[in-house]
Amino acid sequence: MQTSFGIDFAPILPLWLIAALGAVCLLALLPAFLRRARGVWWRGLAFALLLGALSQPRLVEQTRETRPDIALLLVDRTDSTRSAEGHAAAIEAARRQLESRIGRLRDVELRVVDVPEGGNQGTRAFAALEAALSEIPAARLAGVLLLSDGQVHDIPPSGSWSPGEGVPLHLLMPGRAGEVDRRIRLIEAPGFGIVGRSVELRLIVEDLGVPRAEGQARLTLRRDGQAPITESVPIGREHRISLPIERAGPSVIDLVAETRPGEVSDVNNRVVVALNGVRDRLRVLLVSGEPHAGERTWRRLLKADPGVDLVHFTILRPPEKDDLTPLNELALIAFPVRELFQVKLRDFDLIVFDRFANRGILPPSYMRNIAEYVRAGGALLASVGPEFVGGTSLAATPLGSVLPARPLSPQQAILDQAYRPRISPAGSRHPVTEGLPGANTESTEASWGRWYRTIRTDARAGTTIMEGPDASPLLVLDRVGQGRVALMLSDHLWLWSRGHDGGGPQQELLRRTAHWLMREPELEEEDLTARIEAGRLFIGRRSLDSGPPPEVTITAPDNSTRREPLRADGGGRASAQVAAEAPGLWQVSDGRRQAFAAAMPANPPEFADLRSDPARLQPLVQATGGAARFLGDGQTVPEIRSVAAGRDAQGAGWLGLRKRDDHTVTGIAALPLLPAWLMLPLLLGVAILAWRSEAR
Structure with missing residues (x-):
């Protein structure tokens, strides 16, 4: 509590009228002053008392409750301060010292606000500052101290922002002047690439804080944990790296530049790039053999996908059959056997045989080519029927070496019997069949339609994911070398597409099977x-x-x-x-x-520069009369003083907080200096003295 005294006025008349009366009094006294008449001073005193009585001067006593000034301390807790060696510890040590020193100042309250991590937006120090200032009365703010490395990313223009009139902004930085930092700066990093092609990364290895940095730096590249590749790159100049896209799905590219001696941190010497491989339009070869009711099932599925280029041939008869039918009535074009199965075979992503019987159309050398195509990474899907049994079976050709099952004897292989396809125990866990609508579970049977034929086989390899009667294999998937094979042992899949007996998820099953064969990442079973x-x-x-x-x-x-x-x-x-x-x-x-x-984006603002540097904030600090100081390891915190308005807020070894002297008036007492009971006799006495003086 404080008590103060002062004089104020409570005029009876408006001030302009009192001023006019004063002017009249001066005009009345002016001739007397010019003549040096007797009693002019007594007359002037009478006029002054009259004007004073009209102004009513008072002695005012105020009782005030003083309110402490507020110092705001912002502490940078972002990744850039935590990543640079020693910066976080220096900031924490300085925070403790500032709390202790400001706590010893009289009538100063300290408020501490942490600046949190801002993600891809960087350090949002001024957003945190504005939020804190909204809760502090402007008349009580004594100063702002920012404990930070100076790497702030929401700095307002220096001419458009101020914490308050005369309020300083001080920047206290960990570390020392002249720090250096090496970083990798990505110029271009594609997020995806086409399988079979290459993408290009563009980057620069930079040494910050080193004027005219030159020389070479070793750059190590590691892709999905493979053996590292090391090369030398020029410092400060753009470097390009070509990366082939070998498979679909995500890949992680890890780039590391060697550490520079004396740099503040090697965190930004590493950049991690996520690269997603996508397939261009898929090229599919569909070869249909003996005509049957479901022949168009595969064609409709593949033509419905806009990302598929389909080449479809239907072989209606073997070449040795001659019924004198003109060639122009047999086919629109000749079957390009050599071009498809030797010259351009590896251009296809998937080969589908639908009820194809080997009747001399494809020589053994071409069948061998297809088998080698699968082992080298190709995909084969065979949907078979009765033609899979006997001497014309695909299993009897060189292609049989990559098929996961062989048919039983002709007397046992073809089973014509009504049954509902079931998901096998392995199929319930396989992504091709797991969760298919209407599938059987441990306690319920499948609800989809029945089929009426299956080809019984001896499964030699692969995984049976669908079963027919008596748990016989129905759909078998296998990996052969680097390629994949799917074998559908029934030609009645088309019944589901017609809705027979309730139908079934024919389209989804075929889509998943085809995509598994083409190595779609989301359908990998392991x-x-x-x-x-x-x-x-x-x-x-x-x-x-x-x-x-x-x-x-x-x-x-x-x-x-x-x-x-x-x-x-x-x-x-x-x-x-x-x-x-x-x-x-x-x-x-x-x-x-x-x-x-x-765990980091390609160019995070927080890691762009890990040095302590006042350059970004210097214009604002100077505009507010503050100072930017380095703290070293946090033990050299400047002395904190309270300074009056109009004085400098910084000096050698100290920083100032402005005295605001904000207060609340709790009581007022007023004593009239010219009360009416005194004024009347005083005025009469002065008038009498003036009259007697003039009468002499």
Whole structure:
């Protein structure tokens, strides 16, 4: 509490009228002054008392409650300060010292606000500052102290922002002047590429804080955990890297530049790029043999996909059959056997044989070419019927070496019997058949329509995902070399498309089968995936193994490891999620497979520059009368003083907070200096004295 005294006026008449009366009084006295008449001073005193009585002067006593000034301390907690060596510890040490020193100042209150991580928006220090200022009365703000490395990304123009009139903004930075930092700056990094082609990365390795940086730096590239590739790149100049897209699905490219001696951090020496391989228009060869009711099933499926280029041939008769039918009535064009199965065979992504019987159309050398095409990474789908039995069967050709099943004897192979296709135990976990609408479960039978024929075989390899009567194989999938094969052992799939007996998911089954054959990542039956979203690592595993899922090993960017159990989700899937806030490349392994995830975008603002540098904030600091100082390890915090308005807010070894002297008036007492009981006799006495003086 404080008490103050002052004089004020409570005029009876308006001020302009009192001023007019004063002018009249001066005019009346002017002749007397010019003549030097007697009593002029007494007359002037009488006029003054009269004007004073009309003004009513008072002695005012005020009781005030003083309110402390407020100092605002912003503490940068973003990734750039945590990543640079020693910066976070220096900021924390300086914060403790500032709290202690400001706490010893009289009538100064300290408020501390943390500047949180802003993600891709960088350090939003002024957003946090404006939010804090909205809760502080402007008349009490004494100053703003910002503990930061100076890498702020929402700085307003210096002429359009101020914390308040005369209020200084001080910048206190960890580290020392002249820090250096090496970084990789991506100029262009495509997010996807076409399988079979190459994409180009454009980047620059830069040394910040080094004037005219020159020389070479070693750059190491690692793709999905493969063997690293190292090359020398020029510092400060653009460098291009060509990357072939070998498969569909995501790939993680890890780029690391060698550490520069003395740099503040090597965090931004690494860049992780996520690259997604996509297929261009798929080229599919469909060869139909003996005409049957479901011949158009495959054609309709493949033609309905706008991403598929379909080449379709139907072979109606063997070449040795001669019934004198003119050639122009047999086909629109000649069957280009050599061009398809020798010259351009590897241009196709998928080959489909639909009820094809080997009747001399394709010589053994061409069948051998197809088998080699599969082993080298091609895809083959065979949908068979009765033609799969006997000497004309595909299994009796060199192509039979890549088929996962062989037919039984002709007397046993063809089974004409009504049945409902069932999902096998392995199929309930396989992505091609898992979750198909209407499928059987452990407690219910399938609700889809019946088929009436199946080809009984001896399954030699692969995985049976659909079963016919007596659990006989119906749909078998197999991996051969680097390629894949699917064998459908019935020609009655078309019944589902016609809605017979309730129909079934024919289109979805065929779509999944074709996409599995062409290695679509989401249909991998043995797969391990990892992705990072919102600071968490999401792990997914799919397997045909029916046992409990194993633990996975997680390797963080700093090469520390941990074990994490997976939670079974059903259908062969298991998952887990853990915190993953450290930037860089995360690796997950289940003992057989590895997955990689990138924990940072290509060019995050927080890691663009990890040096402590006042350049960005210097114009604002100077405009407010503040100062920018380096703190070293945080132990050299300047002295904090309270300074009056009009004085400098900084000096050698100290920083100032403005004294605001804000207060609240709690009581007022007024004492009239010329009360009426005094004024009347005083005025009469002065008038009498003036009259007597003039009368002499």
